[in-house]
Amino acid sequence: MRLAEEETPRARLEMTPIMDVVFLLIVFFVYAFLTMAVQRGLRVELPRADGAIARGQSVQLVLTPADEILLDGRTPMDSRAAVEAAALRAKSLGLPVVIRADRQAHAGPALELMAALRAAGVSKVTYQVEKGR
Numbered sequence: 001m002r003l004a005e006e007e008t009p010r011a012r013l014e015m016t017p018i019m020d021v022v023f024l025l026i027v028f029f030v031y032a033f034l035t036m037a038v039q040r041g042l043r044v045e046l047p048r049a050d051g052a053i054a055r056g057q058s059v060q061l062v063l064t065p066a067d068e069i070l071l072d073g074r075t076p077m078d079s080r081a082a083v084e085a086a087a088l089r090a091k092s093l094g095l096p097v098v099i100r101a102d103r104q105a106h107a108g109p110a111l112e113l114m115a116a117l118r119a120a121g122v123s124k125v126t127y128q129v130e131k132g133r
Helices: 016-035 079-093 107-119
Strands: 059-063 069-071 075-077 097-101 125-127
Touching (some): 059 079, 069 079, 079 107
Parallel strands (some): 059 097
Antiparallel strands (some): 059 069, 069 075
16 A cells, blocks of 8 residues: 655745835835935025026035035135136036125135136026015
């Protein structure tokens, strides 16, 4: 008499727990991406004046109260390097240059920065101001 052969169970790969983990990771990263605060760089107190509201992208130069120049509010640079980098980006991307000068910054470095940008061939240079009260 022959005994029935025992069937050896085959290995199975369950996909449901793997898919649950993948979807949870996707939800986590999407939620984290949407709740991240956009940090544009150093906060400056802008001078108050009336002006037109500019929309769209721009190359930003920030002038701190200590007359330090930051490209896009993040990278501290000396005046010549900041002007060259901003002019190159403005010309290649066709963007205007916006100078965000703090109220406590001296007028001399701000005007020299604008003159150097104009001399470098940047035609669209403006100052960002806070709407007057």
